[in-house]
Amino acid sequence: xxxxxxxxxxxxxxxxxxxxxxxxxxxxxxxxxxxxxxxxxxxxxxxxxxxxxxxxxxxxxxxxxxxxxxxxxxxxxxxxxxxxxxxxxxxxxxxxxxxxxxxxxxxxxxxxxxxxxxxxxxxxxxxxxxxxxxxxxxxxxxxxxxxxxxxxxxxxxxxxxxxxxxxxxxxxxxxxxxxxxxxxxxxxxxxxxxxxxxxxxxxxxxxxxxxxxxxxxxxxxxxxxxxxxxxxxxxxxxxxxxxxxxxxxxxxxxxxxxxxxxxxxxxxxxxxxxxxxxxxxxxxxxxxxxxxxxxxxxxxxxxxxxxxxxxxxxxxxxxxxxxxxxxxxxxxxxxxxxxxxxxxxxxxxxxxxxxxxxxxxxxxxxxxxxxxx
Numbered sequence: 096x097x098x099x100x101x102x103x104x105x106x107x108x109x110x111x112x113x114x115x116x117x118x119x120x121x122x123x124x125x126x127x128x129x130x131x132x133x134x135x136x137x138x139x140x141x142x143x144x145x146x147x148x149x150x151x152x153x154x155x156x157x158x159x160x161x162x163x164x165x166x167x168x169x170x171x172x173x174x175x176x177x178x179x180x181x182x183x184x185x186x187x188x189x190x191x192x193x194x195x196x197x198x199x200x201x202x203x204x205x206x207x208x209x210x211x212x213x214x215x216x217x218x219x220x221x222x223x224x225x226x227x228x229x230x231x232x233x234x235x236x237x238x239x240x241x242x243x244x245x246x247x248x249x250x251x252x253x254x255x256x257x258x259x260x261x262x263x264x265x266x267x268x269x270x271x272x273x274x275x276x277x278x279x280x281x282x283x284x285x286x287x288x289x290x291x292x293x294x295x296x297x298x299x300x301x302x303x304x305x306x307x308x309x310x311x312x313x314x315x316x317x318x319x320x321x322x323x324x325x326x327x328x329x330x331x332x333x334x335x336x337x338x339x340x341x342x343x344x345x346x347x348x349x350x351x352x353x354x355x356x357x358x359x360x361x362x363x364x365x366x367x368x369x370x371x372x373x374x375x376x377x378x379x380x381x382x383x384x385x386x387x388x389x390x391x392x393x394x395x396x397x398x399x400x401x402x403x404x405x406x407x408x409x410x411x412x413x414x415x416x417x418x419x420x421x422x423x424x425x426x427x428x429x430x431x432x433x434x435x436x437x438x439x440x441x442x443x444x445x446x447x448x449x450x451x452x453x454x455x456x457x458x459x460x461x462x463x464x465x466x467x468x
Contacts (some may be wrong), residue, residue, distance in 0.1 A: 274377030302329030
């Protein structure tokens, strides 16, 4: 509901103004707000943003986009601290990313009650805003950077992501992680099935793994999810694929009730704190979901059943978790490793030598661990 949003305040033409503040990353409303227009120069804008002053834009929308791009270039030129210790390098990289995001979030755009943008050459954003925020209500203010993210998410939702294992497209919703890493999908598509009677898909997201299992002939799949956006996304994708009768999507924290002969989980791969809601698909604070799956697997598996854990070893290369720790968690939960299937990732960052995490990404392997009791 709109009344749950915090308020942002500023002075304009001698008057005190307020509006609802929107931030999917959970940033608080800026305390200092300056009303600016096309006369604002990039150097001045970047300096003000670094100092914590937000810039409420009243000029041409496309000029605001150009200003944001100019500020991005300045942020990218800023010298970054680094370290030869992988975990320290990762933490410094995350800190730099967070600071960059806060700085670039300082260009603000007004939204009318119906999600129109009252600026020259502004795009029609009503559908993208409705998909992300729900029904329109009151006038609000949002960062331009977040608004452009909404546009990008809307385009992904329209065109979808081609999934080779399905021969179909999956359409991610805003706030639901897009299945662009094809190698882990290939693992699930080729691992030998221990049963085709029933499977649980833990943390289904877009529903892509449940769809792959269904296409492989698993007769009934219960897919769990906590996030309402992901539940709606999975249901829509499965319906479009004609799999709604085969796959049941339920709201649950990890496991549904009962036992199954096959339980699949692709948890977030990096044990770190997310800075935005969508990052919960990447970062798993204190390995909560990973350890929850491992510790709960035995009591939800049928006799002779298998648990498939899809997990990259990127955390090991970043010094955030060791292989011995993972194996100890398996042993402590009464699990045995029946087999492990490995595949190297082939996303563009593997080849990007300028990436601060390139050394870890180059060594990364994604595995499907076949676990049994």
